Amino acid sequence: MTTPTSITTPGNTPLPHPGMRPHVPSWEHFPHQADIGVRGYGHCPAEAFNQAALAMIAVITDPRSIQPHETLTIECRAPDLELLLVDWLNALIYEIATRHVLFCAFDVHINGHHLHATAWGEAIDPMRHQPAVEVKGATFTELHVQAIEPDRWLAQCVVDV
Amino acid sequence: MDPARLEQHSPHEWHIPPTGHMRVPAILYASEDLILGMDDKVYEQLVNVTTLPGIVKAAYAMPDAHWGYGFPIGGVAAFDAEAGGVVSAGGVGFDISCGVRALTTGLTRTDIEACKRRLADTLFTRIPAGLGSTGVLRLNTHDMDDMLKAGARWAVSRGYGEMADLERTEEHGQMRGADPEAVSSQAKQRQRDEMGTLGSGNHYLEVQVVRELYAADAATVYGLHLDDVVVSIHCGARGLGHQIGTDYLKLMAVAASDFGIHLPDRELACAPLKSTLGQDYLGAMRAGTNCALANRQILTHLTREAFAAVMPKADLRVLYDVSHNTCKEETHVIDGTPRRLFVHRKGATRAFGPGHADLPAEFAQVGQPVLIGGSMGTCSYVLAGMRTSEPQSFASACHGAGRAMSRHAATRQWNGRQVVDELAARGILIRCVSQRGIAEEAPGAYKDVSVVVDAAESAGLARKIARLEPLICIKG
Numbered sequence: 001m002t003t004p005t006s007i008t009t010p011g012n013t014p015l016p017h018p019g020m021r022p023h024v025p026s027w028e029h030f031p032h033q034a035d036i037g038v039r040g041y042g043h044c045p046a047e048a049f050n051q052a053a054l055a056m057i058a059v060i061t062d063p064r065s066i067q068p069h070e071t072l073t074i075e076c077r078a079p080d081l082e083l084l085l086v087d088w089l090n091a092l093i094y095e096i097a098t099r100h101v102l103f104c105a106f107d108v109h110i111n112g113h114h115l116h117a118t119a120w121g122e123a124i125d126p127m128r129h130q131p132a133v134e135v136k137g138a139t140f141t142e143l144h145v146q147a148i149e150p151d152r153w154l155a156q157c158v159v160d161v
Numbered sequence: 162m163d164p165a166r167l168e169q170h171s172p173h174e175w176h177i178p179p180t181g182h183m184r185v186p187a188i189l190y191a192s193e194d195l196i197l198g199m200d201d202k203v204y205e206q207l208v209n210v211t212t213l214p215g216i217v218k219a220a221y222a223m224p225d226a227h228w229g230y231g232f233p234i235g236g237v238a239a240f241d242a243e244a245g246g247v248v249s250a251g252g253v254g255f256d257i258s259c260g261v262r263a264l265t266t267g268l269t270r271t272d273i274e275a276c277k278r279r280l281a282d283t284l285f286t287r288i289p290a291g292l293g294s295t296g297v298l299r300l301n302t303h304d305m306d307d308m309l310k311a312g313a314r315w316a317v318s319r320g321y322g323e324m325a326d327l328e329r330t331e332e333h334g335q336m337r338g339a340d341p342e343a344v345s346s347q348a349k350q351r352q353r354d355e356m357g358t359l360g361s362g363n364h365y366l367e368v369q370v371v372r373e374l375y376a377a378d379a380a381t382v383y384g385l386h387l388d389d390v391v392v393s394i395h396c397g398a399r400g401l402g403h404q405i406g407t408d409y410l411k412l413m414a415v416a417a418s419d420f421g422i423h424l425p426d427r428e429l430a431c432a433p434l435k436s437t438l439g440q441d442y443l444g445a446m447r448a449g450t451n452c453a454l455a456n457r458q459i460l461t462h463l464t465r466e467a468f469a470a471v472m473p474k475a476d477l478r479v480l481y482d483v484s485h486n487t488c489k490e491e492t493h494v495i496d497g498t499p500r501r502l503f504v505h506r507k508g509a510t511r512a513f514g515p516g517h518a519d520l521p522a523e524f525a526q527v528g529q530p531v532l533i534g535g536s537m538g539t540c541s542y543v544l545a546g547m548r549t550s551e552p553q554s555f556a557s558a559c560h561g562a563g564r565a566m567s568r569h570a571a572t573r574q575w576n577g578r579q580v581v582d583e584l585a586a587r588g589i590l591i592r593c594v595s596q597r598g599i600a601e602e603a604p605g606a607y608k609d610v611s612v613v614v615d616a617a618e619s620a621g622l623a624r625k626i627a628r629l630e631p632l633i634c635i636k637g
Binding site: 032060094126133160 | 234295
């Protein structure tokens with residue numbers, strides 16, 4: 001598990017400014033007119049995916065308000081890393097919708113285009129978590145998974161809320 | 162968007178002539194001020210839509226167009242199967258058949274004022290809203306498939322509403338051609354306990370008052386009078402629709418190259434109408450449409466129960482139910498020849514003018530009600546379809562205000578308590594579980610819906626009939 005690091009930048013460009021050296025690992029949101037973009041940074045794709053998932057949870061509520069009482073295993077497979085990111089976030093959205101849980105931490109492993117992850121969280125408590133929105137799905141809009149430097153990866157897309 | 166990038170054809174009509182890979186022009190209906198306020202992404206996305214195979218006539222942007230996914234929100238495009246046309250999961254989106262249902266109540270503002278707080282609390286208790294909320298129904302496999310085939314008609318058959326409700330619902334409450342087999346088990350699982358729930362984000366149930374009438378003929382036919390109390394319900398196909406969008410966006414994005422389709426944006430994911438995948442999506446999307454119609458029907462029933470508990474003399478009748486995230490097979494006359502087209506409306510409302518064959522008989526003289534949702538605390542409108550919208554936009558009009566600022570910008574500017582207090586001072590009661598959700602949906606975060614509606618009327622898409630102001634808003 002990594003420690004959630006919350007930074008929020010209100011920039012207007014979907015991709016970070018060239019030369020920007022984000023803290024790794026970390027996550028942030030980026031603006032979309034109707035919805036919101038989620039972006040994770042990490043030393044490797046798996047860590048960036050982990051942080052992107054935290055960014056998505058933060059769209060719903062403050063991840064620090066969620067306790068790691070329950071554990072869930074998630075597997076995804078996709079033709080490329082970008083589709084794998086969308087699959088990973090959509091798998092979490094599905095679990096949130098059907099099990100009525102929220103997640104606060106993840107342990108993600110990626111082997112080629114296969115993802116294996118453990119997610120920790122608890123049942124949704126509307127009064128305590130105050131969920132601002134329901135995420136409907138991860139989209140292909142502003143979808144990027146790429147190395148921005150040799151040991152720094154970015155994983156991002158817009159989520160529909 | 163810089164208007165200098167467009168060819169102006171009238172004060173409210175702007176063209177992007179075809180260049181490069183564009184198969185047809187793009188046409189935007191908006192005032193110059195609205196164009197100036199539009200993101201450049203609307204231009205880019207609209208141009209991308211014009212490159213899709215089998216597109217007919219033009220890609221259109223409504224006055225409330227803004228940056229969406231693949232298609233702009235407020236986008237309209239029609240495709241001909243016989244000309245290699247496609248159906249696009251991105252052109253319908255995740256929120257399948259999201260729409261607005263308006264109910265007249267037989268009450269006036271005076272009737273409501275004395276018990277407004279009690280009514281707000283009762284509605285908030287009875288209408289499941291927000292993330293994690295569940296409905297009163299638990300559908301087994303058999304019931305789920307029946308619901309997906311028969312939509313609001315299924316809900317009425319189970320005691321949720323009246324047959325008369327169906328006559329005032331698009332498709333008479335049941336979208337034909339739905340194929341439950343084309344809906345994944347995950348999508349069905351996601352819907353298992355979500356029937357009769359409102360959702361969240363910009364979805365709402367509002368009790369509103371008619372504050373202004375613009376056209377007596379249609380207002381009378383629609384049953385609207387000054388100071389009448391109306392209920393508007395804005396929501397869609399819930400988790401099932403979201404999962405159908407997720408499933409087919411991926412299938413179509415991966416298969417596009419096999420079909421020889423170049424996608425300038427993966428979110429435009431589409432498949433030929435004459436392909437198994439295209440037909441599967443149509444069947445699933447129509448099932449999603451039925452889910453949305455059934456959902457709004459059940460919410461109507463719950464709303465009637467809430468009103469009956471507080472105001473027994475209330476008589477809630479459906480004014481109309483119209484969706485604004487759809488793909489529908491319709492006949493349109495192109496260069497004098499009727500053609501069957503698959504019209505995608507993504508954040509755009511069908512707006513049939515007087516005399517259209519698919520209208521309920523009572524609307525034949527005045528045109529179809531076009532229900533335009535506002536944002537929390539701002540006004541909403543009832544418009545009527547015009548004959549001019551048929552040749553101009555495949556009989557389509559706007560659907561709402563559209564956001565003026567991102568959710569983040571809104572939470573930096575407002576907090577939930579402040580928004581609730583300010584609206585309460587104006588006599589508007591808000592009920593919502595999430596303070597942050599209220600801040601994100603603050604009225605100031607949206608464009609002025611009146612400006613959008615004026616532009617739609619000036620462009621000949623739909624005419625104004627009534628302006629509604631909120632009294633109570635239940636937010637998801």
